[in-house]
Amino acid sequence: MTTTRITAADDTRDDEGPGTDAPLLLLVESNTTGTGRQFAQRARACGAEPVLLATDPARYPYAAEDGLRTVVVDTADGDALWAAVTALAADARIAGVLSSSEYYVATAADLARRLGLAGPSADAVRACRDKSAQRRTLAGAGVPVPRFHVAGDVAEALAAARSLDGPVVVKPVQGSGSLGVRLCRDGDEVAEHVRGLLAATVNERGLSAPGVVLVEEYLTGREFSVEVFGDEAVVTVAKHVGAPPVFVETGHDVPALLPAVQAAALVDSAVRAVTALGLGWGAAHVELRLDGDVARVIEVNPRLAGGMIPELVRRALGVDLVGAQVRAALGGPVGLAGTADAAGAASIRFLTAAAESVLTDVTAAEEAARAVAGVVDTAVYRPAGTVVAPAEDFRGRVGHVITAGATPDRTAEAADTALAHGLATALAAAVPTGAAT
Numbered sequence: 001m002t003t004t005r006i007t008a009a010d011d012t013r014d015d016e017g018p019g020t021d022a023p024l025l026l027l028v029e030s031n032t033t034g035t036g037r038q039f040a041q042r043a044r045a046c047g048a049e050p051v052l053l054a055t056d057p058a059r060y061p062y063a064a065e066d067g068l069r070t071v072v073v074d075t076a077d078g079d080a081l082w083a084a085v086t087a088l089a090a091d092a093r094i095a096g097v098l099s100s101s102e103y104y105v106a107t108a109a110d111l112a113r114r115l116g117l118a119g120p121s122a123d124a125v126r127a128c129r130d131k132s133a134q135r136r137t138l139a140g141a142g143v144p145v146p147r148f149h150v151a152g153d154v155a156e157a158l159a160a161a162r163s164l165d166g167p168v169v170v171k172p173v174q175g176s177g178s179l180g181v182r183l184c185r186d187g188d189e190v191a192e193h194v195r196g197l198l199a200a201t202v203n204e205r206g207l208s209a210p211g212v213v214l215v216e217e218y219l220t221g222r223e224f225s226v227e228v229f230g231d232e233a234v235v236t237v238a239k240h241v242g243a244p245p246v247f248v249e250t251g252h253d254v255p256a257l258l259p260a261v262q263a264a265a266l267v268d269s270a271v272r273a274v275t276a277l278g279l280g281w282g283a284a285h286v287e288l289r290l291d292g293d294v295a296r297v298i299e300v301n302p303r304l305a306g307g308m309i310p311e312l313v314r315r316a317l318g319v320d321l322v323g324a325q326v327r328a329a330l331g332g333p334v335g336l337a338g339t340a341d342a343a344g345a346a347s348i349r350f351l352t353a354a355a356e357s358v359l360t361d362v363t364a365a366e367e368a369a370r371a372v373a374g375v376v377d378t379a380v381y382r383p384a385g386t387v388v389a390p391a392e393d394f395r396g397r398v399g400h401v402i403t404a405g406a407t408p409d410r411t412a413e414a415a416d417t418a419l420a421h422g423l424a425t426a427l428a429a430a431v432p433t434g435a436a437t
Contacts, residue, residue, distance in 0.1 A: 022049040023095035024088060025330060026111065029053070029075055029104045030060045033394075034306050035322050036100045037062040042326040048095055053084060075104060085111055096329035102129065102303050118331050124278035125302045131173045131214050134277060134300060141276035144269055144296045146289075148216035157194040158187050160215040167218040169247075172197055173210050178393040183218060183244040190215070221290035223298075224256055226270035227305055227313060228284040229324060229336055233267040235313055237305070238408070239287075242352065248391045251349040251415065253408045254312040261293050269295040277302075282328050283321055285309075308348055308400065315376065315404045318342030343404035347411035349419040351380065351399030352391040357427040359386045359398070369401050369422025374414035377402040380426055387430055399423050 025043040027050055030036035040050035040062075050068060057063045057070040073084040088094060096117055099108040106126045112119030127133045132150040139145050149160030150173070161168045161184065170193050171181040180197055184190040200209050223239040236258065240251035258266070270286035277300055285305040287298040304310055310321040318339030328334050362380045369378040380399035382388070388398050401423055403414040 021092075022047060023093045023330070024048065025050050025326065026085065026088070026094060026097045026108075027052045028081075028097065028099040028108045028111065029055075029101045030063075031100045031102075031306065032060065034100075034308055035304055035310055036060060037066065038310070038322045039098060039100050039326060040066060040068050042320075042323045043330075045323070046326060046330055046332065048326075048330060049092075051088065053081065075107065078107075078110075081107070081111070082114070085115070089115070095331065096326070098325065098329045100304065102301060105129075105303050112329070118281070118329055120281040120302060121278055128277050128279065128300055128302045129174055130210070131171070131299055132212060135214065135216075138273055138276055138297055138300075141272070143273045143276055144291075144294050146216045146219055146296055146298070148214060150212050151194065151215050152212045153198070154191050154194050157190055157213060157215050161187065161190045164215070164217045169216050169218050170194060170197070171214050171216075173212055173214050178247045178249065181247050181393075183247070185245075189245075219289040219291055219296060219298075221292070223287065223289050224258075224266055224295075225252075225305060225309070226266055226286045226288065227309065227321065228270055228274050228286055229282065229321065229334070231271060231275060231280050232336065233271055234319060234321065234336060235317060236263060236266050237309055237312070240349070242391065246392050248352065248393060248396060249307050249350070250352060250397075251347065251412075252307055252309055252312060253347045253412045254309070254316040254345060255408060257408055262290055262295070265293055265295040266290075269297055270300075273297045273300050283325050306394070307350075308402070311377075311402065312346040312348055315343055315402070316346040316408075343411075344406045345408040345411045346376075346402065346404045347408065347415040348400055348402045349415040350397040351401075351419065351423045351427070352397055353388040353427055354390060356390070356430040357388045358430045359384050359388060359426050360428045362426050365423050365426035367422075368425060369418040372403075372414055372418040372422060374403040374405045374411060375401055375418050375422075376404045378418065378423065380423060384426075388427065399426070 025048040043050040052063050052068050052070045055075050071084050074080045097108045097112040099105050106122050109119045109122035109125050135148050151157035151160050167185045170184050182193050197213050225237045227234045236256045238253040238256035242248040242250045274284050283304040285301040288295045314320050324334045362384050366378050378401040382398050401418040403411040405411045
């Protein structure tokens with residue numbers, strides 16, 4: 001690789017890319033797991049050169065591993081970012097702008113609009129990312145949602161909890177991956193959690209954090225997501241969530257097995273929510289809980305799903321949601337038809353620790369998981385010797401196993417088995433500091 005200086009940024013390019021005449025697909029930051037790498041791979045498959053614009057590209061190890069061209073620029077500085085984009089445009093045609101990170105989807109949409117390229121409404125994305133504004137819009141449009149209040153201090157949060165008369169979920173109005181989401185069963189828990197959330201002036205990406213929280217009723221029905229593309233529901237996904245008070249997603253099954261009435265209710269609520277929020281371009285990940293036969297929208301995310309759900313959809317249905325998102329950004333045709341060689345169903349289970357543990361023989365655990373019929377992918381993300389704390393959010397997941405097969409009940413059973421008798425054998429109880437060994 002060679003490094004050259006361009007306006008307000010460092011540009012590291014790999015001369016082994018699609019070619020000097022290839023149009024560019026700009027990727028504003030990335031998610032740290034899952035689809036970030038796939039966005040770049042699909043861009044190359046479409047004949048475009050992916051370029052990652054990031055404040056710190058080292059945050060994304062795949063960028064160096066895959067020889068991805070990177071531009072170092074402060075992505076929170078709109079003027080610096082635009083200067084970097086215009087410098088790139090002086091040498092090549094920019095064909096699209098995307099982000100696989102929820103925190104930068106609106107930024108990418110703004111850039112696409114300024115360049116006259118395809119993308120979602122940046123205003124709609126911003127409003128959607130504010131869970132308080134989103135919830136008000138959905139309620140006003142008659143989309144079923146949990147009862148909720150917005151609180152700017154502890155006193156308001158306590159009053160909200162009292163009015164909801166029961167355990168409540170308290171969460172930041174922005175964020176993803178279950179960060180900061182907690183079940184609070186009494187006033188003391190509400191006050192403690194709200195103080196912690198409001199004390200944070202920036203989020204985990206270093207971006208400004210709003211000084212309000214969402215307090216909502218606790219729904220106990222099963223949780224699902226509906227993956228929407230444009231205004232079309234592609235598939236409904238069954239979610240597995242860890243024990244309260246946190247809400248860590250521990251697995252997914254594609255497609256969800258449901259009675260027809262509930263399946264229709266989930267799709268109807270999801271599509272109505274996307275429409276009410278003014279989205280309707282590209283992917284949206286809609287999370288819902290069933291309240292009897294009513295599908296209440298927990299939140300709409302104006303992006304592809306995380307948790308490797310797009311990979312499950314690809315294996316189960318033959319629908320490449322990542323490729324569709326890239327093609328849409330490049331202004332090309334988007335096909336959501338499945339392929340004949342798709343398995344029919346797929347499941348994932350994530351490895352988490354129930355108590356402080358240490359990873360032991362990772363290789364043997366992965367081999368044991370792969371020995372289970374139906375397993376198509378497995379990984380432990382940390383080396384042996386790593387101490388693992390109980391998961392508070394997605395960052396506490398330390399491995400996964402993916403299965404594929406004819407039906408979701410079979411893939412779910414295989415994934416559960418491969419996790420319990422495979423990956424989970426890598427976890428051993430951690431020896432307390434100072435204890436005799």
